[in-house]
Amino acid sequence: MDNKLAIIMSGGGMKASFNAGVLLALLEKYKITDPYLLICSSGSAGTGAYYVSRQYDSIKSIWEKILPSKTILNQWRLWKILDIDYLIDEVFKKQNPLDEEKVYQSKINFLISSFNQETGQIMYFDNHNNMNVFESMRASKAIPMIYKLVPSVKVKQSLYFDPVISFRADIHLKKAVEFGANKIIMISNTPPNGYLFENICFRIWLLFQKCRKPYNKTEKELFNYKISQNIKTLKISPKKKLTIGFIDNDKELIQAAIKQAYQETMTNKELQCFLK
Numbered sequence: 001m002d003n004k005l006a007i008i009m010s011g012g013g014m015k016a017s018f019n020a021g022v023l024l025a026l027l028e029k030y031k032i033t034d035p036y037l038l039i040c041s042s043g044s045a046g047t048g049a050y051y052v053s054r055q056y057d058s059i060k061s062i063w064e065k066i067l068p069s070k071t072i073l074n075q076w077r078l079w080k081i082l083d084i085d086y087l088i089d090e091v092f093k094k095q096n097p098l099d100e101e102k103v104y105q106s107k108i109n110f111l112i113s114s115f116n117q118e119t120g121q122i123m124y125f126d127n128h129n130n131m132n133v134f135e136s137m138r139a140s141k142a143i144p145m146i147y148k149l150v151p152s153v154k155v156k157q158s159l160y161f162d163p164v165i166s167f168r169a170d171i172h173l174k175k176a177v178e179f180g181a182n183k184i185i186m187i188s189n190t191p192p193n194g195y196l197f198e199n200i201c202f203r204i205w206l207l208f209q210k211c212r213k214p215y216n217k218t219e220k221e222l223f224n225y226k227i228s229q230n231i232k233t234l235k236i237s238p239k240k241k242l243t244i245g246f247i248d249n250d251k252e253l254i255q256a257a258i259k260q261a262y263q264e265t266m267t268n269k270e271l272q273c274f275l276k
Helices: 013-030 042-052 056-066 084-095 100-105 133-140 170-178 196-206 212-223 251-266 269-275
Strands: 005-009 037-041 109-116 121-126 153-155 158-161 183-187 232-236
Touching (some): 013 042, 013 056, 013 183, 037 170, 042 084, 042 109, 056 251, 109 133, 121 133, 121 212, 133 153, 133 158
Parallel strands (some): 037 109
Antiparallel strands (some): 109 121, 109 158
């Protein structure tokens, strides 16, 4: 059976800068430019899109030079802490334009996840199946209370938001296996005790939403998914605690997270054996 390598990148807000550093190391040391499958969530969706379009320099540039801006993220702007619309419409479309045609034409199967409020399921926008990459990223990044109190990004007549389970890479294992992947690298910035504060806030918000029950059912199914022993998996996560917070866009902390991820990945012996 041919190796079909999948890379799964978790969300995690600004902590997803760690994921970007891992991806850059995979590019430089292992020359991984065309994995069979790439699945991204939330904070990693933009990184994944620029990777698929082969605009590699833009990944680090956007994280380190553009994202450290109060226009994009302001913790005191309570009505819209993270301005996803500015990020999509100004940064990704104008300031450092994403070549969307290359995303659609890439031989990489690129999936961006979000939560469909009507079906109660994690849904995947597919670059080979009528994806609008900009609206897909907007839907994937629509974090309740951070983007808007009640986010409702409309894509193809359905409403989407970014759920807290997008912080975990392993929720996409089932989709990767269904897509035919048999070697899977999971890039995750999730701390050992999870995103405790963010999870509590989300649970309180979810109590008042109609999609509460289907969301809880979907979450339980994905967390209980058991992967076949024929599928090889490797999880890459921080070896030491990240100093950057979920909604912290301090430039030095972003640079430190990317540097830490890059160095740890370059010297990861388990990864070396896995890729052999």
